[in-house]
Amino acid sequence: MEQNQIILIDKPYGWTSFQTLKKVKYLLKVAKIGHAGTLDPLATGLLILCTGQKTKEISLYQAQEKEYTGTLVLGKTTPSIDLETEFDSEKDTSRLKAQDVEDILPKFLGEIEQVPPIYSAVKKDGKRLYELARKGKTTEIEPKKIHIYELEITNLQNFPEIDFRVVCSKGTYIRSLVRDIGESLGVGAYLKSLCRTRIGGFRLENAWKISDLETHYRMNKKGE
Structure with missing residues (x-):
């Protein structure tokens, strides 16, 4: 597992994607490595790392559909929309x-326009949005077209927490x-937890934990 490899990693909670990449680079002693799609520090799950010549394929993996599981909480908001901020x-x-939530989900299916969070790595005038947000600055963010293929509720037992x-x-x-x-529900919401479970045909269950x-x-190394 060295040069010219695809390495699937289960990114730990609290780590940035870059910290994860740096750790793997150190462990494997590879000269060239990159990742195919960032995860927020408070998210966990599948991160695709490519080494050597495989870094040329990063854009192919970035373009593939993603699957996530998570928990949102209705009735409270934070500036970052997760637990990074108060x-x-x-x-x-x-x-x-619960039916109110079920009823609004279809409006988010298909191609929709979405405004990225102010706490994100999107660039505006050469600056990352999170850099502006952490300085208390606001800016107008252009919406982007994205596609939601599937969206389902998996657990409502702890409502207003929703899996x-x-x-x-x-x-x-x-x-x-x-x-x-x-x-849409008139009460606001924040993301309590998030896990990326799939990128294209790559699945989290086949990923390495850092440990x-x-x-x-x-x-x-001992066996060498």
Whole structure:
């Protein structure tokens, strides 16, 4: 597992995609490595790393559809739409029923326009949006066309917490989807947890955990 490989990693919670890449680069001692699609630090799940000549294929993997599972919470919001920032609003959700959520989901299916979160890596005038947001600056963000292929609720037992699964195109922000669902219901929402489970035909269950990769690498070094 060195040069010219595709390496599937289960990105740990709290790590940036770059930190994960840097760790794997150090472990495998590879000169050239890149990742095919960023995950937010508070998200977990599948990260595709490519080494050597395989880095030329990164754009192919980035373009493939993605699958995520996650939990959103209705009635509270944060500026980052996740738990990176503090809560800034709270609204009563007692009038809402599970069916209200089911009823609005179809409006988010198919090709839709989506405004990226202000806390994102999208560039505006040469600056990352999160850099502006962390300085308290606001800016107008252009919507982007994305495609939601599947969107389903998987658990409502802890309502207003909602477990969901979504299959979507490249460029989709799940935090923006959560924000828009919350706004459609009139109470706001934030993303409590998120896991990327699939990119095209690559699945999370076939990915290395960082700890397992470390163990595997050290055992191989001892056997040399």
